[in-house]
Amino acid sequence: MTFERGNIAVADVRLGEQTELCNGVLLVDKKRLAEFLLSRDDNITSCLISLARPGDSTRILCVKDVVQPGCKVWGQGPGEGRRHVLENVAIVTCGKIVGYQEGIIDMSGTGALYSPFSRTFNVVLDIAVVSGLTPHQHEETIRNAGLVAADFLGETTRALRPDTIQTFSAQEDQPVSSHLPRVVYIYMLLSQGLLHDTYIFGRNAREGLPRTIEPLMLLDGAITSGNCVSACDKNTTWHHQNNPVLRELFRRHGRDLDFGGVVLTTEPVSLAVKESSAQKTIILVRELQAKGVILSKEGFGNPDADQMLLTRGLEQIGIKVVAITDEFAGADGFSQSLADSAMEADGVVSVGNANERVLLPPMEELLGPIRDLSRLAGAWPHSLHKDGSLEVELQAIIGATNELGMQRLSCREV
Amino acid sequence: MSKQIELAGIAVVHACSIVPISRTVGANRIVATIAIPHPFGDPTKSPEEEKKLRKELVQKTLKALATPIDQQRVF
Amino acid sequence: MASQYRVVYSLNQFFAGLGGEDKAYQPPQLLEGPRGPGLLLEKLFPHMEVAATLVVGDNYLAEKTETALQEILALLSPSLTAEGADKIHFLLAGPAFNAGRYGIACGAICQAVQERFSIPALTAMYPRNPAVAVYRKDVLIARAGKDVMAMKEAVQRMALLAIKQFNGEELFPDRHNYIPHGRRKNYFAEKTGATRACDMLLLKLGGQAFNTEYLMPVFDRVQPAPPIHDMARARLALVTSGGIVPRGNPDRIEAASASRFGIYSLKGLLRFSSETHQTAHGGYDPTFANADPNRILPLDAVRELESEGAFASLHDFYYATVGNGTSVANAEEYGREIAKLLLADGVQAVILTST
Numbered sequence: 116m117t118f119e120r121g122n123i124a125v126a127d128v129r130l131g132e133q134t135e136l137c138n139g140v141l142l143v144d145k146k147r148l149a150e151f152l153l154s155r156d157d158n159i160t161s162c163l164i165s166l167a168r169p170g171d172s173t174r175i176l177c178v179k180d181v182v183q184p185g186c187k188v189w190g191q192g193p194g195e196g197r198r199h200v201l202e203n204v205a206i207v208t209c210g211k212i213v214g215y216q217e218g219i220i221d222m223s224g225t226g227a228l229y230s231p232f233s234r235t236f237n238v239v240l241d242i243a244v245v246s247g248l249t250p251h252q253h254e255e256t257i258r259n260a261g262l263v264a265a266d267f268l269g270e271t272t273r274a275l276r277p278d279t280i281q282t283f284s285a286q287e288d289q290p291v292s293s294h295l296p297r298v299v300y301i302y303m304l305l306s307q308g309l310l311h312d313t314y315i316f317g318r319n320a321r322e323g324l325p326r327t328i329e330p331l332m333l334l335d336g337a338i339t340s341g342n343c344v345s346a347c348d349k350n351t352t353w354h355h356q357n358n359p360v361l362r363e364l365f366r367r368h369g370r371d372l373d374f375g376g377v378v379l380t381t382e383p384v385s386l387a388v389k390e391s392s393a394q395k396t397i398i399l400v401r402e403l404q405a406k407g408v409i410l411s412k413e414g415f416g417n418p419d420a421d422q423m424l425l426t427r428g429l430e431q432i433g434i435k436v437v438a439i440t441d442e443f444a445g446a447d448g449f450s451q452s453l454a455d456s457a458m459e460a461d462g463v464v465s466v467g468n469a470n471e472r473v474l475l476p477p478m479e480e481l482l483g484p485i486r487d488l489s490r491l492a493g494a495w496p497h498s499l500h501k502d503g504s505l506e507v508e509l510q511a512i513i514g515a516t517n518e519l520g521m522q523r524l525s526c527r528e529v
Numbered sequence: 530m531s532k533q534i535e536l537a538g539i540a541v542v543h544a545c546s547i548v549p550i551s552r553t554v555g556a557n558r559i560v561a562t563i564a565i566p567h568p569f570g571d572p573t574k575s576p577e578e579e580k581k582l583r584k585e586l587v588q589k590t591l592k593a594l595a596t597p598i599d600q601q602r603v604f
Numbered sequence: 605m606a607s608q609y610r611v612v613y614s615l616n617q618f619f620a621g622l623g624g625e626d627k628a629y630q631p632p633q634l635l636e637g638p639r640g641p642g643l644l645l646e647k648l649f650p651h652m653e654v655a656a657t658l659v660v661g662d663n664y665l666a667e668k669t670e671t672a673l674q675e676i677l678a679l680l681s682p683s684l685t686a687e688g689a690d691k692i693h694f695l696l697a698g699p700a701f702n703a704g705r706y707g708i709a710c711g712a713i714c715q716a717v718q719e720r721f722s723i724p725a726l727t728a729m730y731p732r733n734p735a736v737a738v739y740r741k742d743v744l745i746a747r748a749g750k751d752v753m754a755m756k757e758a759v760q761r762m763a764l765l766a767i768k769q770f771n772g773e774e775l776f777p778d779r780h781n782y783i784p785h786g787r788r789k790n791y792f793a794e795k796t797g798a799t800r801a802c803d804m805l806l807l808k809l810g811g812q813a814f815n816t817e818y819l820m821p822v823f824d825r826v827q828p829a830p831p832i833h834d835m836a837r838a839r840l841a842l843v844t845s846g847g848i849v850p851r852g853n854p855d856r857i858e859a860a861s862a863s864r865f866g867i868y869s870l871k872g873l874l875r876f877s878s879e880t881h882q883t884a885h886g887g888y889d890p891t892f893a894n895a896d897p898n899r900i901l902p903l904d905a906v907r908e909l910e911s912e913g914a915f916a917s918l919h920d921f922y923y924a925t926v927g928n929g930t931s932v933a934n935a936e937e938y939g940r941e942i943a944k945l946l947l948a949d950g951v952q953a954v955i956l957t958s959t
Contacts, residue, residue, distance in 0.1 A: 530843065530845065530925075530935050530936070530938055530939035530942065530956060531939070531954075531956050532826045532936070532939065533936050533938075533939025533940045533942075533943055534843070534939050534942060534943045534946070534954055534956070535826045535827075535828070535829045536826055536940075536943070537940075537943035537944070537946070537947055538829055538947075539829060539943060539946055539947070539951060539952060539953065539954055540829040540830065540831060540832055540952065540953045540954070541829065541953075541954045541955075541956055542953075542954070542955055542956065543956050543958065544955060544956065544957045544958070545957070545958035545959070546666070546667065546958070546959060547666055547704065547705065547708060547958075550704050550708070550734040550735070550738075551958070552738075554734060554935075555825050555826060556956075557826065557828035557829070558828065562957070564663065564667050565628075565662075565663050565666060565667065565705065565888050565959050566625070566628075566663065566888045566889045566890070566891070566892045566893060566899075566959065567892040567893065567899040567900070568846070568899070568900060568957055568958070568959055569898065569899050569900065569901070569902040569905070569957065570892065570896060570898065570899030572892050572895075572899075579899075580904065580905065583898065583899075583902045583904070583905045584902075584905040584908060584909065586902065586905075587902050587905040587906055587909060587955070588909065588914070590955050591835055591909070591914055591915060591953075594831065594832050594835065594838075594953045594955075595831050595832045595833070595835050596831055597830070597831045598828045598831070599828065600828070601825075601828075
């Protein structure tokens with residue numbers, strides 16, 4: 116089985132009379148796109164569409180999810196055939212679902228150093244819904260709108276020749292020298308209900324985990340995000356579509372290591388379930404004959420316990436682990452970083468202290484459901500200064516401390 | 530030393546003049562004493578007064594040993 | 605030629621050459637020009653000039669910390685607020701090596717000086733000096749060896765760090781030989797987290813050295829033992845790190861960095877006296893302890909309380925070592941061995957005295 120990813124980068128995104136990709140410029144017919152979204156879901160009352168380009172003086176607020184547009188060009192099932200993707204374009208959905216959830220994306224200034232979506236051309240959907248929806252219905256409406264919009268824009272690439280084509284083969288088709296260490300990836304998904312959910316092929320991941328999954332399916336967009344909190348370390352759909360650990364393991368397969376597969380696992384809500392889930396995960400990893408494991412995470416607090424349970428259990432049976440985590444070491448950096456610890460966790464990659472503060476300069480344009488920054492006050496640790504600049508903890512910035520290891524940010528002791 | 534004795538389940542009171550060091554090395558029951566060269570004495574006082582002072586300090590250590598604590602405490 | 609950096613150097617009575625334990629209560633005093641390690645500094649760094657040397661006795665500072673610091677700040681104020689050619693660029697203190705009291709003094713002075721005068725104030729210590737844990741958060745402490753043998757290296761490290769701090773350069777604990785403050789700080793690495801994770805795993809799998817990016821916290825704490833419910837029925841034992849030994853020091857316990865502890869009988873002994881006992885401790889003035897060893901280990905008061913029924917009985921032996929630059933690992937070993945002996949005799953409570 117092989118999967119091809121055809122990457123297409125754009126030079127600009129503009130509003131246009133019709134939606135098409137022409138001479139490297141993506142034109143978006145926003146009237147038609149809004150009508151399309153409204154026609155698909157009765158819960159949507161209006162959809163405001165704006166563009167945000169890298170370098171713009173623009174701040175996007177209450178970001179819910181980010182999705183990479185693309186389309187399946189050919190191929191039977193998931194993980195097979197070819198998918199074209201718009202490499203540097205993102206659909207950004209905004210929604211005021213839980214409190215003020217200020218996931219922030221700044222398109223320039225200090226904040227732009229921290230989010231991967233400060234470097235993408237963003238098509239921002241600010242969606243209003245009918246009154247009386249439960250938070251779950253609200254979330255579902257916005258989640259689906261983002262996915263539909265991504266398909267809508269992705270269609271523009273169907274007939275194009277990609278700039279680059281990457282070919283990925285299933286491991287069984289690519290035997291490697293037996294002296295390379297077999298590495299398995301444990302992909303922890305936040306799926307706790309209460310708007311902390313992740314979806315596999317559109318179905319809630321709460322059921323049926325842990326399980327193994329064909330890595331090619333993950334490259335083909337098997338996982339989508341329904342998470343509503345913790346902007347800095349939630350894995351958006353875009354992160355799942357572009358999982359950097361997966362890419363890295365494919366890249367090094369046959370060269371430095373033998374990529375032995377992926378185990379999806381949960382971050383359950385009770386200790387008893389955490390323990391049994393960790394046990395089952397470890398059995399799956401052992402069946403894959405892993406020598407080493409990369410362990411990624413989503414969220415903070417109780418998921419730290421899952422990461423430590425897995426690390427301890429694996430190390431105790433001789434499987435080496437490197438765990439990726441962010442830290443919550445307080446604004447001054449002196450607090451203890453994690454909610455749990457294990458002596459065995461001697462290989463940790465830190466993707467940054469999410470409590471560290473940054474000063475975001477004032478922006479000319481604010482996108483998203485909140486047009487008045489002062490209304491954000493009190494929602495998350497931050498403060499709005501008189502000149503319109505905003506002091507926030509990194510945790511407010513989408514993807515700042517991504518625990519799949521998307522960013523270069525790290526943390527050290529000084 | 531106090532930590533290892535405590536690990537054996539024996540109650541320990543650490544009587545010392547430099548409390549921060551005692552805190553750092555992890556003693557749990559700490560009694561602050563008079564001065565480095567004479568923690569349980571004061572040569573400026575008469576022998577009777579000095580003895581009285583010493584006895585009071587020892588009583589304080591016994592009291593610390595009889596006091597339930599759940600974290601480090603300076604008596 | 606005018607020197608590039610003007611320094612105030614802070615020392616204890618010993619390193620300033622005033623005297624030993626007899627001068628441990630020396631109040632703060634400001635001397636012109638360099639003393640001891642300050643002379644070495646000027647020799648190693650010709651572009652540095654020690655304008656003045658602050659001297660404070662170890663005990664004076666350790667016991668009257670607040671007063672002493674106020675006096676020190678007042679004493680330093682004229683020189684540390686001077687401008688122009690008289691401007692002082694930073695204060696150096698120590699190195700304190702593994703000396704606990706001196707370490708506390710260096711840490712306290714640096715903290716107070718940098719707070720009041722906003723100039724770099726730094727010191728150097730052995731990483732396991734107890735003062736490190738107290739001051740490393742606020743004070744820049746160069747990594748130093750255990751004792752005076754490491755003087756040159758420590759002075760060098762301190763001076764190089766001072767220059768970097770003065771110039772506002774970014775510091776790395778390993779590269780610049782200082783004891784980390786324990787603060788987590790973000791930075792941008794060269795590679796993404798995912799790439800770093802794969803790199804680290806491959807090193808780990810290959811049995812090669814790798815650096816974790818977050819060291820798991822070590823909780824060096826022991827759950828407090830339960831209290832003695834009925835002291836009148838408890839068996840008590842005495843332990844000291846104050847070096848009280850039978851006269852002549854039969855076990856020859858070292859005055860510093862003790863490599864052993866002694867077990868000495870208390871049978872029939874109502875009090876220590878200058879005829880029977882002495883101190884072997886080299887870290888404090890022994891006059892008071894030798895005149896009356898009960899001032900370190902209060903046997904006389906303990907016996908009196910025993911006869912009054914304040915506790916049931918006293919264990920027949922006491923245990924003594926010298927807690928002067930003694931390594932934590934050694935002290936822990938002594939503690940474990942002593943605990944075994946105490947348990948065997950049914951001891952429930954211990955008074956541990958230190959100087």
